[in-house]
Amino acid sequence: MIVPITRFRKRRNNAICAAITLPALLASVASVHAQTAADLAAATPPAHAVWLETTDISQMQAGWGAPAVDKTIDGHPLTLKGTVFPHGVGTHAPSSFHVLLHGGATRFSAVVGADDETQGHEASVTFQVVVDDKTVAQTPVLRPGDAPQLISVDLTGAKDLLLKVGDGGDGISFDHADWGGAAITLASDASPKPEAYVIPQTPPRLVIPTPDPKPAIHGPRITGVTPGHPFLFRIPATGDGPLTFSAKNLPAGLTLSSGTGIITGALTAAGTTDVTLTVRGAKGTATRTLTIIGGDKKVAQTPPMGWNSWNVWGTSVTEERVKASADQMLQSGLAGHGYGYINIDDAWEAGRDADGKIQTNEKFPDIKALGDYIHGLGLRFGIYSSPGTKTCGGYTASYQHEQQDADSYAAWGVDYLKYDWCSYEDVAKGDHSLPSLQKPYLVMSDALSKVNRDIVFSFCQYGMGDVWKWGAETGGNSWRTTGDIQDNWGSLHDIYTHQAGHEVYAGPGHWNDPDMLMVGIVGFGNTHPTHLKPNEQILHMSMWCLLSSPLLIGCDMTRLDPFTLALLSNDEALDINQDPLGKPAARVTTADDKDVWARPLFDGTHAVGLVNGTDEPATITARWSDLGVKGKQPVRDLWLHKDLGAFADSYSVEVPAHGCVLLKIGKSK
Structure with missing residues (x-):
């Protein structure tokens, strides 16, 4: 049973102290009375009841952050339309929590809604209660300021209780959800206590193979570039060394270093050329065809593969950490499997000079030299900005300086730009019409088209306006289809299940991006091993390969364990991601x-x-x-x-x- 609560009367301690105008809520079995909202806002549990948070809330899944006992997901008092609940659980959509009842409970009750701390944001949540695999309660979409809902369901004889929070169908941004005063009533004080269900952890379904000593060529079978623009391609190869490389039918303007396998130069003309690549090593020889397409807007023929600083370092990124990641891309062998980008995310910026030119901060004293260092390894160099006045981290962004910034990026040797909506929300002033959503990306796309190098353009605007339907025509090579990924099952599950149907809009040169990889040591500056379980990580990598997602590693490259390396270097999986047909999975x-x-x-x-x-x-x-x-x-x-x-x-x-x-x-x- 779900009842909207439309009127509260509160004491100074914010507890509800008066009866609320509600229908009489009676249990359907044994005449057990349901709890009222007043009961659930009290400091002590109702008779024969236990608070939900007395179970192991660490087993609750959330799409962002960690579920909190008696607090919101952001650590504030649980507050629904002005009423504070001293007990309950704060979580974030999508969320699920499985409780074993052992047949000893009679009722579950809670007051639910979007916490008041989400006021001013486009939050939306739904609550669902499933008892023994049958949905017994489902709220409508609830937004900040909506009347909270009283849920009261019969549990007599039930074995399992599943509590779920959905995202309201519009993404998970600010979906802070409260189970206020959530209580489970027992048949008697002697009844077995409810306990959180712990998902059985089976060994990872993965075999770590012995490295093959025979030479092999991996990575993309096709690549594109604009004639006259700088060309850089490191042939991804594995096998016992030393390895030497050769190529037949290289287009005019390109040269190959036989010792490094790095192809550089600039195409002199448009056209498509099939190049036969050969690698020789101590244990044999391997060949493969690489198709090089010369033409306008031909970059990202396959999804970009590389590393990005954000998921591990957040705003604590430094030049030293970026260089170390580039070095490890080669030393770990991952460059030999096709990973080629080294991307700095937010927190490199430091205002503008008198002429309006973007400056770098003390962590990046010479960004041009850093780009040259990355290119010297045969890798590509990426950077980050926002169309607003500030980036997500509060640093200088590109608003009204788009061409200046594009010119700076080209001068520094940038090959990839992640462009994050962030403070452009202040410019748009809440206007999410299609022209408003497209405008900042059209402006930067035009600026990038005027520089003398190819720069992959990655939209980061969280899927607003069904960006997958128009991202390509607005100049995007990839576009985020979702909010930020977190290293937990709730986030991963929500993201991959929402990709269905997007595949028809992606293909060579333009890809759906469900965000970066969350395997290995991650943490946005507070580093820790990913909270994704091993089989969840296998699912993560499998789905990103099936979906033709950009594969941007988000971990500490200097601490790669054998399991993480095996995940990232499975050439059979990577070949799916890099398949030249470019048809993502449905x-x-x-x-x-x-x-x-x-x-x-x-x-x-x-x-x-x-x-x-x-x-x-x-x-x-x-x-x-x-x-x-x-x-x-x-x-x-x-x-x-x-x-x-x-x-x-x-x-x-x-x-x-x-x-x-x-x-x-x-x-x-």
Whole structure:
């Protein structure tokens, strides 16, 4: 039962002290009376009841931050339309919490809504209560200032209680959700106490292979550049060294360093050229074709792969940390698997000189030299700004200096620009019409088109206005489809489940971006191992490869453990991401949070992800009819690096909770 609460009377201590005009709420079993909002705002629990927070709230998932006991997600008193609840749980959409009841409870009650601290923001949340796999309560979308809702549901004889918070269908920005005064009433004081369900942690479904000593070429099979603009491409290769490189049919204007595998120069003419690359090592020789396209706006033919500073360093990024990351890209071997960008995020800026030219702060004393250093390694150099007056971190942004900044970036050798909406909200003044959303990106796109180098243009505006539908025509090479990712299951689950349908808008040169990778040591300056469990990380990497997402590592490159390296360097998975056909995966079936995602590949095979978003292992089936193939098909498991045999019509496998089995189905041409 859900009842809107329309009138509160409060004492100075903010506790509700008077009866509220509500219908009588009676339990349907054993005549147990439901708690009223007044009961739930008291300092002590109702008779025979325990507060929800007495269970292990650390098991609650949230889309941002960590759920808090008796506080909001931001650490403030739980407040719904002016009423403070001394007990309860503050969380952030999307959120879920599974409680084991052992048949000893009779009722769950809570007052729910978007916390008052979200006033002035476009927050929206929904609350759902599921008892023994049946939804028994669902609120409408609740926004800041809306009347909170009293939820009261019968639990008599129930085994499981699942509490969920949704994002209201418009993203998770500021979706601070309160379970105010949440209480579970027991049949008696002797009843077994509720306890948080702990998701079973099975070993990661992944085999770390022994490095192959034979030479191999990896990464993109196609790349594009504007004739006359600087060209830089490091041939990604692995194998026992020393490695030497050669190329047949290089276009005019390009040269290859045989010792480093770095191709530089500038195309003299437009056109498409197939180049035969060869790498030789101590254990043999490997060849591969690289297609080079010369023409206007031909960058990002495959999703960019590299590293970005934000998810690990936040505003504490420094030149030394960026250089160390670039060095480690080579020393770890990840450059040999196709990672090529080193991107500085926010916190490099330091105002403007008398002529309005953007300056760097003391952490980056010579940014041109830093760019040269990165280029000297055969890697590309990225930077960050905002179309507003300030960046997200409060630093100088590009508003009304777009061409000046584009000229500076070109002079510094920048190859990639992440452009973050942030304070442009103050310029737009709440106008989220399509022309308003497009305007700042059109302005910077025009500025970038006038400089003498190719700069990948990455929109960071969180998916507003269905950016995937218009990002390409506005000059974007990629665009964020979501809010910022966090290193927790709630965030990851919300992001990947909301990508369905976006795939039709992406392809070579323009990609959906569900944000950066959250594996390894992360933390936005407060570093720690990712809170994503190993199988969640496997799902994360699998989905980003299936979706043709930019693969920007967000961790401390100097502390890469074997598991993280295995995740990031699986060439069979990376080949899906970098497939030259450029057709991101679609969700072909879904049922009860168990999905099948699939995409065709250039060699005639299909990549398939069996994705289990539930809290228990589950058997999931890929059916050939859903993929558009017939007859017996060979199946290969890409995380186990194992051929499984040929199967007629379908293939089924048990997938770990919060896990993914990544398959390649069919025979290459």
